[in-house]
Amino acid sequence: MIRLSTPGTVTTDRGYGEANVDRELTDLGVDSIHVRRGVTRQELHALSQFLWDMRDRQATEPVDVLLAKRNIHHISLGRLVPLDTRWWAAQWPDAPTGPLDPAYEESLTLTERTFEDVTAGRDLDLATVGNVVQLLIRKVAGSNAALGQILAVKLYENLTYCHSVNVATLSLLIAKQLGFDHALTSAVAEAALLHDIGKTRIPLEILRKPGALDKRERKLMEAHTVLGAEILIETPGLLPLTPTVALEHHRSIEGGGYPDVGERAVPHFLSQIVAVADIYEAMTGARSYQDPAMPEQACLILARLAGTKLNTALVKAFVNAISFFPLGSVVRTDRNELGVVIRTVPLEPLHPVITTIDDDFDPLPGELDTSARDASGAYARHVIETLRPPEGLDLSRFLATAC
Ligand SMILES: [Fe+2]
Numbered sequence: 001m002i003r004l005s006t007p008g009t010v011t012t013d014r015g016y017g018e019a020n021v022d023r024e025l026t027d028l029g030v031d032s033i034h035v036r037r038g039v040t041r042q043e044l045h046a047l048s049q050f051l052w053d054m055r056d057r058q059a060t061e062p063v064d065v066l067l068a069k070r071n072i073h074h075i076s077l078g079r080l081v082p083l084d085t086r087w088w089a090a091q092w093p094d095a096p097t098g099p100l101d102p103a104y105e106e107s108l109t110l111t112e113r114t115f116e117d118v119t120a121g122r123d124l125d126l127a128t129v130g131n132v133v134q135l136l137i138r139k140v141a142g143s144n145a146a147l148g149q150i151l152a153v154k155l156y157e158n159l160t161y162c163h164s165v166n167v168a169t170l171s172l173l174i175a176k177q178l179g180f181d182h183a184l185t186s187a188v189a190e191a192a193l194l195h196d197i198g199k200t201r202i203p204l205e206i207l208r209k210p211g212a213l214d215k216r217e218r219k220l221m222e223a224h225t226v227l228g229a230e231i232l233i234e235t236p237g238l239l240p241l242t243p244t245v246a247l248e249h250h251r252s253i254e255g256g257g258y259p260d261v262g263e264r265a266v267p268h269f270l271s272q273i274v275a276v277a278d279i280y281e282a283m284t285g286a287r288s289y290q291d292p293a294m295p296e297q298a299c300l301i302l303a304r305l306a307g308t309k310l311n312t313a314l315v316k317a318f319v320n321a322i323s324f325f326p327l328g329s330v331v332r333t334d335r336n337e338l339g340v341v342i343r344t345v346p347l348e349p350l351h352p353v354i355t356t357i358d359d360d361f362d363p364l365p366g367e368l369d370t371s372a373r374d375a376s377g378a379y380a381r382h383v384i385e386t387l388r389p390p391e392g393l394d395l396s397r398f399l400a401t402a403c
Contacts, residue, residue: 025051032078039074046070096154096162099394101146103139104165107132111193112161119200124235133189136165141172144342144399148328152341152395153292153388154285160199160207163281168192170277170318177317190238191245192274198228198246222258225250245271249278252309272311276302276318279310294386296324323349327399330361330389333370333381340398345371351379355398361390363397 025031030051050070063077100108114128140146150166171192175185199207202224206217213221228246232238248271251257255264267275283298293301299319306315323344325331331354332338339354340363351371356364374380 030077034076034078036074036076043072043074046072047075096149098391099396100149101140101143101396103135103143104146104149104169107135107140107165108162110135111165115161115164115197115200118197118231124194124197124231124238126235126237129190129193129238132165132193133168133186136168136172136189136193137185140165140169141176144327145396147173147326148341148395148399150281151284151295151322151326152328152330153294153386160196163285164193164196166281166285167195167274167277170281170322171273173321174273174276174314174317177321187239187241188270188273191242191270192277194228194232194238194242195246195249195274195278196224196228197231198224198226200231201227222250225259241268241270244268245274247271249274251275253311254308257309269311272314276310276314279305280318280322295322295326295329296386299324319349323352325350325352325383325386328389328395330357330387330393331383332385332387333368334384335381337368337381338387339368340393340395342367342398345369350383352383354383361393 025033033047047067047070050067050072067073067075067077096108110128110132114125114132118124146169150169168189171188172185175188180188202220206213206221209217225247229243232243232246245268247259247261248267251259251261251265251267251271252275253266253272255262255266280298280302283293283301284295286292299322302310302315302319306312325341325344327341327344329341329352330338331341331352333354337354337356338359338361339356340361341352342355343353345351345353348371351369353367353369353371355367358364368381370379370381370383372380
């Protein structure tokens, strides 16, 4: 792996994360390095020096010309040009549509107002933050209808306030799995609710840009972590770990990610919890250039990130809590039955209990336990896919709301 941190040298360095090298090169506008047969040690040294020099100054001539001037003839640098995907960008609503669980709806309304205050330069309203945290702990996280609305495929492009309420609720599911006490549960809920508060300082056109961000936009977007920590540090009365989680929630357990707080700095345990919830929530939400991922796909991606970016035990706790076919998911069985998941079965993440529905998505009487076995001990049926739910599906017809 080529390391840029020592000028004039090209070294193989297993200790230096590939992601860091990728980011350094991308920041220089370099997406690939092509080395041709015949390359000399001097050319590699010259390339390293060239890349080092590029960190501080803009190229004034084409890169090929600059390389040739340094006698680098067997190496070329490539740049990926992002496809403009705006032509097929879908328009999604900004928030969930259809009837919502009342406690979930109230927490969304309060959080939206609180975040708008901060966007407008006013202080964070601690009393409202406290109210939302209690609402999430006491009602939303215990309401099957709310969980269904948060866990299932989301047919909306949720803005920061909505994402934050969802991430806080999902973090509470992990906290419950881990048996957190009240103090720690409140700490994770507050930190998760405010983890992205720094995005109130990022222009909306960047937050909602359809397609890839350029280098300047990406730097600005990544700065939401530091900006968030600053806002929270300047707000007296918050719990001590809340700014820490805002700062660290995009850092990996191996010490990579952003912001750069030191190569070996491992994020706090609460930051690791919020990271798991954040990634799931982001994947299952819609973006203008990307359809939402189905929950089972999102769970598989979390599993792939476990051990490197995410804490494996926390990914397991999360997937145990929600299962591959979470509450509220519209699914099809291998007997071509359609149903809405109304309950998950402990230790059976692939076999939920469903209420079958007709073609108009109206519930049919009774419920179907897909974890039931036949006389031979085999499952009587399997869930084979999650379907995109119809817009405005009223989950409260299937799942109990908060009371
Ligand atoms: Fe974030």
